Amino acid sequence: MSVRLLSAEKERRPPFPVWRFSVADYHRLIEAGVLGENDRVELLEGWIVPKMTHNPLHDGVIQIVSQRLSGHLPAKWTIRIQSAITTTDSEPEPDIAIVRGDERTYLTRHPSAADIGLLIEVAESSLDQDRSVKSEIYARAGVANYWIVNLLDSQVEVLTHPALSGSAADYMSRRIFRGDELVPFVIDTVEAARIPVGELLP
Numbered sequence: 001m002s003v004r005l006l007s008a009e010k011e012r013r014p015p016f017p018v019w020r021f022s023v024a025d026y027h028r029l030i031e032a033g034v035l036g037e038n039d040r041v042e043l044l045e046g047w048i049v050p051k052m053t054h055n056p057l058h059d060g061v062i063q064i065v066s067q068r069l070s071g072h073l074p075a076k077w078t079i080r081i082q083s084a085i086t087t088t089d090s091e092p093e094p095d096i097a098i099v100r101g102d103e104r105t106y107l108t109r110h111p112s113a114a115d116i117g118l119l120i121e122v123a124e125s126s127l128d129q130d131r132s133v134k135s136e137i138y139a140r141a142g143v144a145n146y147w148i149v150n151l152l153d154s155q156v157e158v159l160t161h162p163a164l165s166g167s168a169a170d171y172m173s174r175r176i177f178r179g180d181e182l183v184p185f186v187i188d189t190v191e192a193a194r195i196p197v198g199e200l201l202p
Contacts, residue, residue, distance in 0.1 A: 020046030023091055042084070043091040044133055051093065052126040057151065057202060061122045062095050065149060065200050069098070072185055072193035077117055078102050085119070086110040087141035092134060096120035098187060113141040117187040120147045127152055135159060140169035145186055149200055156183050156197055 021029075026043045029035045040051045066079050073079065080097045083106075091110065098118040099111040119138055121130040130148050138146045139162035148157040155178045159171035177183045182194035 021048060022046070023086060023089065026091055042093050043089075044137060046089050052129070055124075058122055058124055061149060061151065061200075061202055064202070065120060065122065066096055068195060068199050069096075069185060072195075073098065074187050074190065074192055076100060076102070077187060078105075080106075080111070084110045085116065086112050087137060090137045090141075092137060094119045094134075095122045100188075113143050116143050118145040118147065118185075119143055120149060122149045122151065124151045131157075135171060136169050138162070139171050140164065144189075146171065147183075151202070154178065154197075154201055156200055158183060160186075 021043060023043065026035075026048065029048075035041065035048075040053075041048050042051050043049075062081060066081060070079055077098055077100055080099055082093050082095055083097065084091050084093050085097055085099075086109070096119070097111060097116060098120075099106070099115045100117065101111075101115065105115075121134060123130045127148070127150060135146065139159075142162055144160060144162065146159040148159070150157055155176050158175045158177065159173065160175075161172040162169060163172050177197050179197060181197050183197060183200065184191050185193045185195055
């Protein structure tokens, strides 16, 4: 387990025992109406936490990226925007998820890691969280491909090869694409396209 992961986990722990929610607990809160669709929260590692606020730039880049990738989607894959996925201990809502199936596949459940080809977070104020907490959650779930569209540094960070080390998880490969470089758009181990970085940024 790396020092970085140990430090990040220690920072996320409260100084006293508290109740952590399971995914089933979280679903019951939603079903009971305690949490509604207007409550801007998500479940991360057992904690119900507020989601980052949106601004026009963030939302606009989500649209840019989803439109750019949609033309290269393999058959029987679809794009979901800011919709929940389910892991063992979390129910995050990534900015973009490319999942197996069509618009009717997830009417009774959220996608799990086995359904996911790529997750993307558009990061500005959320950059630290997307690089640490979200990265660890997605790696632990076994999500093979995770992108961070980093608006602060004008780059796309591509994380692949998730692995566990004890109770911690991380991506073994982290590549940064800038300028005129081409980002490999890989779904289910197949490269569907190479997208210029500039076409994924504002």
